[in-house]
Amino acid sequence: MNGELVKLGDLIEPAPVELAGQSSHPVLSMTMHRGLVEQGDKFKKRVASADTSSYKVVRRGQLVVGFPIDEGVLSFQTLYPAAIVSPAYGIWNLKSDNICRRYLERYLRSPRALAYYSSKLRGTTARRRSLPQDVFKKLPVPIFPFEKQEYVADILDAMDELRAKRREALGLLDDLSEAIFIAMFGNPVANEKGWPIGRIGDIIESARYGTSEKADEHGDLPVLRMGNITTRGRIDLSDLKYLPRESLNDRYLVYPGDVLFNRTNSPDLVGKTAVYRSGEPLAYAGYLIRVRMRAENHPEYLSAFLNSRYGKAILRNMCKSIIGMANINAQELKRIPIPVPPVDLQRDFARRVEEVEQVRTLQEKDLAYLDELFNALQTRAFVGHLWQN
Missing domain, CATH: 1.10.287.1120 (Bipartite methylase S protein)
Structure with a gap:
């Protein structure tokens, strides 16, 4: 039983645009896993501008489509009789009472639908490519x-x-x-425990920048870049680029027990830190600093200190921002005060x-x-x- 295939445009239609104006409504944002949520739940604070008059009103039961659509960023609004969302979002009405909203949302976020969106996107900027309304409405939907x-x-x-x-x-x-x-x-x-206060430079053996060679998909040695260091202090190996192994010497390799520090990024991401725990040595890029500890101190302690809310506050206060990018160099890193238990x-x-x-x-x-x-x-x-x- 494969169900009857109908075009999405037979099931939904664009909703008339209703702007917030001077009305007061909850502000919603889109998430990949949870759909629409209150903006404070997503960002821990309100990020909408004080003037939300141009925001769109979305009624309960309407479909909200965000971007990038090929990552399933869409959801029916079920939280409030009325709320407001970014002017960039599209809002759609359901045309039929014979469609279960939860079913349709699940299908619109399914691998089959995501593959359709991905193949039809237009534009050149990766996360800003768009799907025209007429193409979106042609998506085949199985109906039971x-x-x-x-x-x-x-x-x-x-x-x-x-x-x-x-x-x-x-x-x-x-x-x-x-x-x-x-x-x-x-x-x-x-x-409060009264540990001696030193500086990071006192407890490490070296702090070196990574390679400036441009990595791609064709080498045989994986290269860790700033995107491979997560905000939670771990190394993510799911998206790697490569360099020829013979092009790099030991200076640009990271070994188990080394600490990687993201020296350049946006102001809220600079200073991401993680211990490399895997077995094989990897290369690391120039936006990272490889920190190698002295034998009498432990890399997990340094990484946890820099990733703690206190360490992050220190890093935010000291980083210099140039055209939207912040930077903390190796010498500045070594001067950071640190308790030494x-x-x-x-x-x-x-x-x-x-x-x-x-x-x-x-x-x-x-x-x-x-x-x-x-x-x-x-x-x-x-x-x-x-x-x-």
Whole structure:
């Protein structure tokens, strides 16, 4: 049972534009995983300008389409009778009562629909490419009886809730690592435990910039770039570029136990720090500083200090911003004051971090499995294979 294929334009139509004007409504933003949320939930603060008169009013039950659409940035508004969203978003009305909104949203965010958007996007700037309305309306949508649509939506909603809980658990592990740091070492600014105060340069062996050679997809040695350092203090190897191995000497290689520091980025991202824990040495790019510790100090302690809210405050206050980019050079990094607790305590902290990372690895594997299962269910759902004929 494959369902009847209809064009999306037979199911939805552009809503008349209703501007906020002087009215007061909740401000909503779009997220990839949770759809529309209150703006404060996404950014921890309001980021809309004080003047929201040009924002669009979106009524309960209307579809909001953001960008980049090929990442599934769209959602039905279900939170309020009326709210407002960015003027850049598109708003659509449902034309038929025989369509389950949850089913349609699931399909519009399915791999099949995302592939359609990706193949039809127009424009040259990656995350600003757009999908014309007439092309969007030509998307083929499989339609089943209403009760089957609800059945599909219920199953996919339940599986997505499991994935959301796993992502939440991973986020709590990030909080746990910082809580362990504060419990063991105290507030680095107040230094209530009375540790000796040194400078980062006192506890490290070297701080070197990475290679300036341009990496691409054709070499054999992976190159870590600033995008590979996450805001939560880890190294993400999912998007790598490469250089020929013979073109680099040891000066530009990072080994297990080295700390990578993102020296140049936007002001809120400069100073991202992570310990390289993998086995094989990799190259690292010029926007990163490779910090190699003295034997009597531990890299996990330095990384946790720089990634703590106190360390980030220090970095924000000291970085220089030039045309929207901030910079902290190696000499400035080495001058940062840092409490220096006993090495045995640093090692005990590193052991606890390793235990947290082991739990994280298991959680990430579980999430990867749930993602695979969710995608498989979507594939079956939209061709009618989740129920008997």
